[in-house]
Amino acid sequence: MSQGRVWKYGDNINTDVIYSGKYTYQQLKPEEMAAKALEDLDPSFAKNVKPGDVIVAGKNFGCGSSREQAAACLRAAGVRAVVAKSFSRIYFRNAINLGLAVLQSLDAPDALQIGDPIEIDFPNGRILSGERTFAFFPLPEAVLGIVEAGGLLEWTKKKLDARR
Amino acid sequence: MGLTFSEKVLSRKAGRIVGAGEVITAVPDRYLSHDNSSAIIGEFKKLGLARVAAPQKIVIVLDHIVPAADEKYARNHKTIREFVAEQGIPNFFDIENGVCHQVFSEASFALPGTVIMGSDSHTTTYGAFGAFAAGIGRTEMASIWATDEIWLRVPETLRIELHGAFAPGVSAKDAILKIIGDNGADRANYEAVEFAGPAAGGFSLASRMVLCNMAAEMGAKNGYFAPDAKTLEWLKTRARGPYEVLVSDPDARYEAVLTYDLSALEPQIACPHTVDNVKPVSAVAGKVFHQALIGTCTNGRLEDLEAAARILAGRKVHPGVRALILPASREVYLEAVEKGLIATFLKAGCVLLNPGCGPCLGAHEGLLAPGEVVVGTSNRNFRGRMGARDSEIYLASPATVAASAVEGRIADPRAYA
Numbered sequence: 001m002s003q004g005r006v007w008k009y010g011d012n013i014n015t016d017v018i019y020s021g022k023y024t025y026q027q028l029k030p031e032e033m034a035a036k037a038l039e040d041l042d043p044s045f046a047k048n049v050k051p052g053d054v055i056v057a058g059k060n061f062g063c064g065s066s067r068e069q070a071a072a073c074l075r076a077a078g079v080r081a082v083v084a085k086s087f088s089r090i091y092f093r094n095a096i097n098l099g100l101a102v103l104q105s106l107d108a109p110d111a112l113q114i115g116d117p118i119e120i121d122f123p124n125g126r127i128l129s130g131e132r133t134f135a136f137f138p139l140p141e142a143v144l145g146i147v148e149a150g151g152l153l154e155w156t157k158k159k160l161d162a163r164r
Numbered sequence: 165m166g167l168t169f170s171e172k173v174l175s176r177k178a179g180r181i182v183g184a185g186e187v188i189t190a191v192p193d194r195y196l197s198h199d200n201s202s203a204i205i206g207e208f209k210k211l212g213l214a215r216v217a218a219p220q221k222i223v224i225v226l227d228h229i230v231p232a233a234d235e236k237y238a239r240n241h242k243t244i245r246e247f248v249a250e251q252g253i254p255n256f257f258d259i260e261n262g263v264c265h266q267v268f269s270e271a272s273f274a275l276p277g278t279v280i281m282g283s284d285s286h287t288t289t290y291g292a293f294g295a296f297a298a299g300i301g302r303t304e305m306a307s308i309w310a311t312d313e314i315w316l317r318v319p320e321t322l323r324i325e326l327h328g329a330f331a332p333g334v335s336a337k338d339a340i341l342k343i344i345g346d347n348g349a350d351r352a353n354y355e356a357v358e359f360a361g362p363a364a365g366g367f368s369l370a371s372r373m374v375l376c377n378m379a380a381e382m383g384a385k386n387g388y389f390a391p392d393a394k395t396l397e398w399l400k401t402r403a404r405g406p407y408e409v410l411v412s413d414p415d416a417r418y419e420a421v422l423t424y425d426l427s428a429l430e431p432q433i434a435c436p437h438t439v440d441n442v443k444p445v446s447a448v449a450g451k452v453f454h455q456a457l458i459g460t461c462t463n464g465r466l467e468d469l470e471a472a473a474r475i476l477a478g479r480k481v482h483p484g485v486r487a488l489i490l491p492a493s494r495e496v497y498l499e500a501v502e503k504g505l506i507a508t509f510l511k512a513g514c515v516l517l518n519p520g521c522g523p524c525l526g527a528h529e530g531l532l533a534p535g536e537v538v539v540g541t542s543n544r545n546f547r548g549r550m551g552a553r554d555s556e557i558y559l560a561s562p563a564t565v566a567a568s569a570v571e572g573r574i575a576d577p578r579a580y581a
Contacts, residue, residue, distance in 0.1 A: 040548035060350035
């Protein structure tokens with residue numbers, strides 16, 4: 001398990017501030033996308049985020065546009081997971097499809113503060129921060145196959161192979 | 165126990181009766197994408213297939229950055245045109261047509277009882293015609309192109325009953341802003357939103373599209389109006405292929421039922437920087453602003469342009485305001501030309517933009533400098549969406565934006581009704 005730090009934001013963090021519309025229809029490389037992450041929310045994020053860091057937010061994370069770079073840019077920036085009270089529907093699907101861990105927890109978002117140490121114990125479904133532990137909800141069964149396959153493209157390849 | 169519309173349409177797809185919360189595999193009837201098709205093509209190619217599974221189901225509309233604002237966008241469009249030709253995709257709409265949601269509806273791919281997936285969050289718009297239509301991401305669309313399938317969770321349904329008639333100067337946009345403001349940006353997350361009640365039938369199809377379009381701004385998976393005589397009249401000359409009108413059973417189970425009296429409604433405005441930060445226009449009247457935007461997939465249809473033109477006729481846009489008119493489609497634009505609305509806008513000092521997404525998503529055609537304020541009829545006011553990070557976006561009805569453009573300050577349109 002790699003330890004990182006908490007980046008903390010509020011409710012209704014939308015995909016425009018996670019990844020601006022002015023870049024959405026340009027096809028940027030992962031490292032270029034990482035450099036744009038959260039540009040209109042927190043200009044300090046992209047410069048200072050480290051692999052293993054975790055974004056912690058309130059309800060309805062990722063609302064707004066269906067642009068999946070809003071998930072891809074965080075993954076490219078090394079974000080280990082997004083922990084939120086809830087996720088917007090399309091964002092949740094996109095994150096699962098692209099292999100960004102999206103963890104729903106009702107208590108961790110209020111308890112954790114910016115800069116807190118954090119690591120995710122995936123096998124046991126726990127969020128660890130110093131002496132504190134928080135639970136996250138298990139993923140819905142429908143998406144486990146996608147996660148296990150390593151993302152939607154790999155899952156789709158398996159499906160196509162099975163048809164042959 | 166009866167079924168909601170969404171349970172019913174997804175039961176047809178599943179081949180068995182399914183209820184809210186169940187997960188099914190569905191074969192969609194149509195799938196929509198736009199400028200993001202070039203990214204979808206990239207993902208599709210990673211799957212190693214030579215051909216898409218069902219080219220006749222694919223609808224591609226170039227609308228987001230049209231005409232191409234720079235070479236990168238031009239390359240994207242070229243990639244898409246080449247793929248369309250190579251795969252024999254019959255339903256391709258190039259840059260001259262308008263916003264995808266309007267073009268898709270005018271071409272009547274939005275059919276009652278069908279399942280539509282779109283790689284755009286406002287795909288919910290097609291619920292106005294009684295379709296089940298939901299937004300997805302690009303990789304997901306690539307997977308659909310390859311397999312003609314998607315997994316879907318059957319949504320719970322939030323029913324919103326509309327009563328009464330609008331006062332003069334109040335319209336569909338005010339209703340949906342009020343609903344979103346009262347209930348929050350995540351009230352309908354993962355849910356279907358069904359608009360019903362005695363007033364629903366009085367809504368034009370264009371107004372139904374406003375509500376279903378912005379259902380996305382309360383998190384909805386899909387919006388829905390039960391098809392009626394107006395819907396069938398629209399489909400009579402336009403429908404492409406068969407469809408089946410599906411409606412919720414009288415004893416269907418809803419997550420909740422909300423009731424709204426439209427006659428008590430005054431003009432509403434969403435203030436920066438979230439769509440659920442809604443106030444009566446009277447509460448922010450007098451606020452100075454710099455740009456007006458009338459149009460988009462939310463409010464760029466003929467009835468919207470007419471509402472704006474009624475106020476702008478014989479008047480001038482305030483010298484401190486740049487007023488942009490963005491018809492939702494070429495069809496709408498042409499109707500507006502024939503009805504003389506465009507002459508009205510030009511005489512008032514407005515700028516006519518070509519049908520498309522225009523500045524709404526912040527890529528071109530009228531972006532904001534730091535400190536500037538736009539009052540527009542679009543559907544999102546997120547920080548920085550239309551330009552500088554410290555610009556501001558207010559969202560309102562076409563009448564409110566037109567009245568505000570005349571006065572140079574946010575203004576209540578009822579003074580002009």
